[in-house]
Amino acid sequence: MTKSRAVDVRRLQSDVEWALAKGLGPRDLVPMLERLRRHAPRGSEPACFAGTELAELVLHDSPWRSAVLAREVLQYVQTDRAWAVLGLSLALLGHYRTAKNAFDKALHLAPGCASYAHNLGHLLDAGLGRPHDALKWLERAIRAQPQDTEIAASYAHALLRAGRAEQARAVLEKSLPDPSRVTALLERWNAAMSAAVE
Numbered sequence: 001m002t003k004s005r006a007v008d009v010r011r012l013q014s015d016v017e018w019a020l021a022k023g024l025g026p027r028d029l030v031p032m033l034e035r036l037r038r039h040a041p042r043g044s045e046p047a048c049f050a051g052t053e054l055a056e057l058v059l060h061d062s063p064w065r066s067a068v069l070a071r072e073v074l075q076y077v078q079t080d081r082a083w084a085v086l087g088l089s090l091a092l093l094g095h096y097r098t099a100k101n102a103f104d105k106a107l108h109l110a111p112g113c114a115s116y117a118h119n120l121g122h123l124l125d126a127g128l129g130r131p132h133d134a135l136k137w138l139e140r141a142i143r144a145q146p147q148d149t150e151i152a153a154s155y156a157h158a159l160l161r162a163g164r165a166e167q168a169r170a171v172l173e174k175s176l177p178d179p180s181r182v183t184a185l186l187e188r189w190n191a192a193m194s195a196a197v198e
Contacts, residue, residue: 007039013046016053026057033057043076055085063092080110087119096127114144114151122154131161142171149175153185160189 016032033054040047055069070086073079087102103120110116121137124130138155145151152175159168165186172182 009036009040009044009046012036012039013049016050020053029057030054045077048073048077048079048082052079052082052085055082055089059085059089059092063089067093078105078109080106080113080116083109084113084116084119087116087123091119091123091127096123099123100128112144114141114148117141117144118148118151118154121158125154125158125161131158134158135162147175152176156185157189160186161193 012032013036016029016036019029019032033050036050037047037054040050051069051073055066055073058069059066067086067089070082070089073082074086083102083106087099087106090096090099090102100120100123103116103123106116107113107120117137118141121134121141123134124137125134135155135158138151138158141151142148142155152171156168156171156175159165159171169182169186172185173179176182176185
């Protein structure tokens with residue numbers, strides 16, 4: 001009876017890191033990450049690395065699996081990325097309050113991250129209906145990344161819902177070069193707000 005060769009976990013991780021650096025897509029990365037997770041000792045740095053990367057990769061197609069993977073990583077190591085991925089997956093699943101807690105923890109570990117501030121602010125505004133609470137996070141995000149049109153749109157949306165329509169228009173006009181697009185966005189958001197009240 002022949003012994004099976006031991007799997008070199010560090011080599012597997014190195015292969016994954018190379019694939020990530022080369023920009024390989026999920027079709028190639030998912031099996032590599034699954035293999036690394038399968039062979040790395042549970043809770044080890046390579047296992048947590050693979051779990052976080054895999055959670056990010058499957059987030060949009062399988063948010064439930066993404067949440068499970070992120071929670072598994074968080075049993076062993078507290079990282080801002082794992083908390084942020086958990087927050088995104090929970091938000092996609094409609095678990096807004098729990099997602100908010102996850103984003104709070106991500107921001108506690110990485111307070112300067114504009115992406116986390118944006119996600120938390122957008123969640124507070126659009127998910128939890130708390131635009132006034134969202135503004136401080138969206139202001140922080142827009143200060144860090146003033147050219148980001150997605151952040152600007154989220155900030156303008158919260159401003160409009162907080163009753164600050166002129167400021168919302170000014171934010172959009174600074175971000176979007178097409179005035180007709182600004183008007184169309186504001187009209188759509190106003191219509192959605194009116195429909196929600198009825």
